[in-house]
Amino acid sequence: MSRPLQRPPIDPRKRLEPLPLTTFSAHARRLFKQHWKENADGSKPICGPCRRHPKEDECEYSDGPGRSRTKALEEQVLRLEARLQELENPEATTPSVKLHDPYAQYHETQRLSRSPPIFIPQDTAPFAPLSPFSPTSTSSSLPSGRHWNTFSALKPDTEPTGSSGSSSSPLRHNPFNSPFLGAEVCRGVDKFLPHAAEFGFFLHKPTFRANALLSPSFRVVYLWGVHLGQSEALLREEPGFLIRAVQHTATDLLGTHPNRVLHTLQAQVLLAYYFFRTGRFLEAKGQTGAAISLSLGSGFHKLRSTNVWPPTILGLFQDTPLYLDHPQTALDEGERINAFWAVFVLHKIITVALEPPANVCGALEAPGIQIDVPWPLETSAYAEGTLMPESSSTVRSFLGGADTLPLDADSISLMVTKASILFHRSAHLTGHWSPNMGQREFQAFAAGFQTVNRLIETFRSQLPPISTYRASDPAIRTLILTHALTDAATIKLHGIFAYADSASKQHCLTAARSVSLQEVGYLNPIMGTLWMSACHVFIDEVSRLRMPASWPQSPTGEELTEEGLMEYLRNGINALSLYSEDNVLTRYQLTKVQEAFNAI
Structure with missing residues (x-):
């Protein structure tokens, strides 16, 4: 082989x-x-x-008309x-394609959020009366925790935790380490708190001031402090404060604190008003919708209901249902009641301001949703142990004329709640008006129109005059809002007929002239919308005077001259201009009013 x-x-x-x-x-x-x-x-x-x-x-x-295949290869x-x-010698060549990081700004914000916290001096005498950093410890519905004297700054790389985390200071992510900037934050928060009720703040302020450091949900309060403080150094960091506020609002329910639902609702309401004021309408609607879902899902609309209502199950833990903790005091229960009505008012004004008339709906009065919670009181009344009696069909009874609760001069929260209902109801009703209605539809509309008009007039007669309050009284801002919502409800209701009906035109003119233009500090962002409605009434009347044959005359013969109307209009534009300096929404509304006036 x-x-x-x-x-x-x-x-x-x-x-x-x-x-x-x-x-x-x-x-x-x-x-x-x-x-x-x-x-x-x-x-x-x-x-x-x-x-x-x-x-x-x-x-x-190679001498052909086109590029040959050999040349292409x-x-x-x-x-x-x-x-x-390039790949073998990256240091010696310039890449043919330069890449960039589209998330560089986000990464930079994340880096800043892990920077050392603001240092806030313990003895800040000028801000002590209103400062939310007060070391005073009181019993509260807010979470208890470390005393201010034992508070120590967290390390820069501290990771965020939920409400129950040991690192619960709302300052742990602030991107400053300066006593000056810390004092600026104090000034901003102190500037916000006297006006907090105008932006949906429903907690007991003295208790909040004593415990503001102890809950992550209140980062949104620091956001408002930066926003209203108008410090150039802090305004540059406002986007960072906003990111942290949104992050903690979205995750704070993951904690175990018994008041996490209440505090998250407060943060959502404040964020919604912030977005509304700064012209970010989609985010405002999103926070409003989240607050509505959370309040209804937690059963706040059934607090102190006379109807049998099973307790709300928040979730399951090891096959065991988790329920909302029972309130321990009248203040605890009162804060929950006011939380629902704060969400309710927010929903009403956001819907009317941002939705087309035909889309104004009553999500909180939809079929199957019955609001039984009693009307709100001031938190000072709850702190004294006062609670409203159990109730049923609260809003439905009011709209049906069956509500017999008289308006108390001290019930500012109750006044603005009812005014927002009438404002929303007028817009909802007129949004469904059509000249081509059938007979049955028209009869239903006419009955609703008369009912709402009667409710508005009755409610207006019960309101205390604005002149009875001092300009320094914080309650005057809510009272101005209440009167303005009531007047705007009249304008909404009668505005669709003012072109053809002299009585409706006179109702609109009287209501527009009644809208207060008093300067009393920061007001609810809806005020720009209400002033804009009044200005449009004056613009329409000026247009009518310039074309007298096309508009109805006043039934009383009480006619305003064009100069008188222009005086009202100038005052309204001045109010819009004044509040538009730091308010994106009002600045836009001022532009629309000026465009409408230039068009006549």
């Missing part, structure tokens, strides 16, 4: 190292060019090499060589 052939061993000393890829491609290209030059003779229609060795593909010539080889050179 013959022996199999064996490959002779390879001498390692003679082993050839593989050529680098770039060297190989360059070498191959040189051989290709040399072969083409030596053999290609350019004969047409078939070159010499192809005649000697026939092939199916037609010959390509050669250019591709050049591009690949250049790319290989």
Whole structure:
């Protein structure tokens, strides 16, 4: 048997190292060019090499009208060589495509959020009366925790936790480490708290001031402090405060604190008003919707209901239902009652201000949702142990004229709640008006119109005059809002008929002239919408005076001159201009009023 052939061993000393890829491609290209030059003779229609060795593909010539396939392959080889050179020598070449990080700003914000916290001096005498950093410890519905004297700054890399985390200070992510900037935050928060009720703040303020450091949900209060403080140093960091406030509002329910639902509702309401004021309407609607879902899902609309209502199950833990903790004091229960009505008022004004008339709906009065919670009181009354009696069908009874609760001069929260209902109801009713209604639809509309008009007039007669309150009284701002909502309800209700009905026109003019333009500090962002409605009434009347044949005359003969109307209009524009300096929404509304006036 013959022996199999064996490959002779390879001498390692003679082993050839593989050529680098770039060297190989360059070498191959040189051989290709040399072969083409030596053999290609350019004969047409078939070159010499192809005649000697026939092939199916037609010959390509460099002098043709288009780029030949050979030329295209050669250019591709050049591009690949250049790319290989970049990859093998990145430090010696400039990349052909420069990339950028689209999330660089977000990463920078995240980096700043892990910077050292603000240092706030313990003894800040000028801000002590209103400062939310007070070391005073009182019993409260807010979470208890470390005393101010034992509070120590957290490390820069401290990660966020839920409400129950040990690192619960709302300052742990603030991007400053300066006593000056800390004092600026104090000033901003102290500027916000006297006006907090105008932005949906429903908690007991003295208790809040004593415990503001202890709940992550209250980062939104620091956001408002920065926003209203108007410090140039802090305004640059307002987006960072906003991000932290939104993050903690979205995650604080993951904690275990017994008041996490209440505090999250407060944060959502404050954020909704912030977005509303700054012109970010989609976010405002989103926070409003989240607050509605949370309040209804937690059963706040059934607090102190006379109807049998099973307790709300918040979730399951090891197959055991989790329920909302029972309130321990009248203040605890009162804060929950006021929380629902704060969400309710927010929903009413946001819906009317941001939705087209035909889309104004009553989500909180939809079929199957019955509001039994009693009307709100001031938190000072709850702190004294006062609670409203159990109730049923609170809003439905009011709209049906069956509510017999008289307005108390001290019930500012109750006044603004009822005014928002009438404002929303007027917009909802007129949004469904159509001149092509059938007989049955028209009768239903007319009955609703008369009912709402009667409710508005009755409610207005019960309101205390604004002149009875001092300008320094914080309650005057809520009273101004209440009167303005009531007047705007009249304008909404009668505005669709003012062009053809003299009585409706007179109702609109009287209501527009009644809208207060008094400067009393920060007001609810809806005030710009209400002033704008009044201004449009005056603009329409000026237009009517310039075209007298097309508009109805006043039934009483009480006509305003064009100069008198222009005086009211100038006052309204001045109010819009004043409040538009730091309010994006009002600035936009001022522009729309000026455009409407220029168009007549």
